[in-house]
Structures are given as structure tokens and as C-alpha cells.
């Protein structure tokens with residue numbers, strides 16, 4: 186008999202998950218905008234939802250948070266997508282004073298083509314029904330970007346600020362480049378939020394993101410059972426973080442909600 190832990194659960198395709206995200210957001214009363222893109226590597230569709238309850242709420246830099254929805258594992262990145270749908274709902278039904286944008290990226294697993302297209306100059310953008318997302322508009326309003334990638338690995342949330350071009354660092358393997366790195370390259374401060382057991386703190390200090398990834402594969406953290414166990418805590422933590430970021434600066438919100446801030450190596 187095959188143990189349940191050995192059965193790889195069904196991972197939805199990008200198209201299936203995109204339809205789910207759009208339908209879910211609409212059912213919550215939100216109006217997601219689709220941003221189709223085509224580059225020489227791939228084509229796809231980012232799903233963008235803006236939330237701004239008050240008339241004067243758009244003042245100041247936008248709070249931008251995103252997760253890629255093309256998945257290769259449950260924790261990478263279905264878990265994050267589910268967390269951000271919930272965050273969108275709570276912001277929409279709350280009384281946010283800020284302009285929020287939540288983006289579900291396509292084609293992250295293909296050299297981050299979705300976020301590259303979002304930030305690229307007009308030529309690679311095909312315009313959405315509402316006129317598309319302009320490069321200058323993105324840079325003007327997106328004060329800081331929070332990239333959620335890796336939810337359902339463990340009970341703790343970790344944050345690493347991208348402070349260097351990782352293509353020149355120890356993490357030169359493109360597998361470990363994320364949408365957060367794309368924002369950093371465009372001059373927008375960005376943070377990568379991921380989950381894991383507390384031991385990731387030491388592993389990260391020693392071996393970086395690659396070390397955490399190897400630990401994840403070696404310690405049965407990538408199983409369906411573990412994902413299902415960790416997800417409620419991850420969802421709770423992301424909700425708390427978003428609520429705190431509504432009131433505080435991002436750094437204060439991370440501190441306030443117990444997210445473990447890592448020194449980027």
C-alpha cells in the first residue's frame with residue numbers, strides 16, 4: 186500500500202488557478218483586472234486587484250503585495266495565493282485608509298516573466314481592458330513590494346529584504362530568483378516572505394535560501410500533510426501582517442507580528 190504522504194497531490198494548472206482566483210475575487214465583490222503579457226519567452230496573464238475604500242485613501246505610496254500563481258508545489262505557490270485572496274477580502278471588507286494593490290503573477294517559474302512584464306516598458310505590454318498598467322504608473326505608486334512565496338512549510342513567517350542583485354551572489358542559481366528580485370532590480374524596495382520551522386533561521390544564516398530549500402525537501406516539509414497542518418498558521422500570520430501594515434510602516438508591522446527578519450546573504 187502506498188502511504189498517503191507519498192502521493193503527490195494534484196496541483197492545479199495556471200489556467201485553472203487563474204480562473205479560480207478571478208472567480209473568487211469577483212464573488213467577494215472585488216473587480217480584478219487582467220493584465221495579459223507576451224514576451225519572447227512566454228505569455229501569460231497577471232491578475233491585479235486594487236483596494237481603496239476611502240476617497241482620500243490613494244494618497245501616499247501604494248502598499249503592493251503579490252504572489253505568483255503558477256505552481257509547481259502546494260507551498261510554491263498555491264498556499265500564498267490562498268493567503269492573499271483572504272487578505273484581499275479582509276482589506277475590502279475592512280475600512281482601509283490606504284491604497285492597496287494585490288497582484289497574482291503568472292510565469293514566475295519562467296524567469297519571472299509576469300513581474301518583468303508589469304515593470305517593463307510599454308512595448309512588451311499588451312493592454313488590458315481598462316487601459317493596462319503603465320510602467321511609469323507602477324514606479325510612481327509602488328513604494329515597496331512584498332512578495333509572498335512559500336506558504337505552508339511551517340508555523341513561522343520569515344522576511345528577507347532583497348538588498349543585492351542576487352544574480353551576482355551565492356544565490357546565482359536562477360531557481361532562487363523570485364518576483365521580489367525583479368522589483369529590486371527596478372529600484373523598488375522589496376521583501377520576500379516565506380514560511381518554515383523556526384530552525385530555518387539558523388539554516389538561512391548558514392546556507393541561505395538554498396539551505397532552507399534543501400531542508401524542506403529532506404525533512405518531509407514538502408508533503409501534503411505538512412502543508413495542511415501549516416496553512417492555518419500561515420493564513421493567520423499573513424492576515425495579522427496585512428492588518429498591522431495598514432496601521433504601521435512595513436518594518437514595524439513585521440516586527441509587531443513576530444515575523445522573523447533575516448539578513449539577506
Ligand SMILES: [Zn+2]
Pocket residue numbers: 253261262293334335
Ligand atoms: Zn515560488
